Amino acid sequence: MRGNKLTKEVHLSFSSSNQFAYGLRMGHQIKAIKARLTSIESEANMFNLVERDRPVKTSFMSKKRQQTHSFKDKIIGRNDDKAALLKLMFEFESEENVYVIPILGFGGLGKTALAQFIYNDEIVKNNFELMMFVCVSNVFDVKIIVENIIKSATGQAPNQNLELDQLQKQLREKISGKKIFACFG
Numbered sequence: 001m002r003g004n005k006l007t008k009e010v011h012l013s014f015s016s017s018n019q020f021a022y023g024l025r026m027g028h029q030i031k032a033i034k035a036r037l038t039s040i041e042s043e044a045n046m047f048n049l050v051e052r053d054r055p056v057k058t059s060f061m062s063k064k065r066q067q068t069h070s071f072k073d074k075i076i077g078r079n080d081d082k083a084a085l086l087k088l089m090f091e092f093e094s095e096e097n098v099y100v101i102p103i104l105g106f107g108g109l110g111k112t113a114l115a116q117f118i119y120n121d122e123i124v125k126n127n128f129e130l131m132m133f134v135c136v137s138n139v140f141d142v143k144i145i146v147e148n149i150i151k152s153a154t155g156q157a158p159n160q161n162l163e164l165d166q167l168q169k170q171l172r173e174k175i176s177g178k179k180i181f182a183c184f185g
Contacts, residue, residue: 075117078110082117090127112185119183128181130174136184146171149182 044051075082088101103111118124119133132152136145146167150158153174158167 075113078114078117081114082121085114085118086121086123089124115183115185119181124181127179129178130180132180132182134182134184143167150174152182 085101085103089099103114105111116133119131125131130153132149134145134148134152136148143164146164147158147160150156150167150171153171158170162170
């Protein structure tokens with residue numbers, strides 16, 4: 001019966017290449033998706049949710065980050081934090097070329113203020129050959145950050161036409177062999 005025409009037709013009707021069977025299967029899947037969407041819509045109506053074409057901009061989405069700087073008039077209540085960080089800075093002996101102390105936390109906790117407090121301390125100023133305070137904006141562009149580091153280290157803006165590699169060489173020349181204190185806010 002292998003060569004039988006009826007067998008071939010039955011086999012073809014249940015085959016994955018049969019457009020009718022495929023259409024029938026897809027029709028059932030589309031009905032299931034529509035039912036799920038209807039269920040979601042009824043739940044949204046129950047909670048009085050409003051449909052929007054695009055997301056609503058909230059204040060934190062549209063607010064530009066304020067530029068940071070090294071100057072701070074008066075910091076109150078951070079003396080213990082400052083003392084702990086100064087102890088870390090001056091008591092830790094590092095064999096590495098770079099020693100990093102991160103100050104982490106949610107926005108508005110005073111991380112930048114604490115960094116400014118330490119940056120402006122006389123002990124810190126007397127123990128480092130080069131002091132830098134650099135603002136790192138929400139737009140994280142390495143070339144812009146390196147340019148800003150050079151500006152902070154030299155007091156002059158680098159040539160805008162330089163490539164990143166040239167900027168890095170210029171920065172290395174400026175900081176090579178020096179004990180540096182840098183804050184990135």
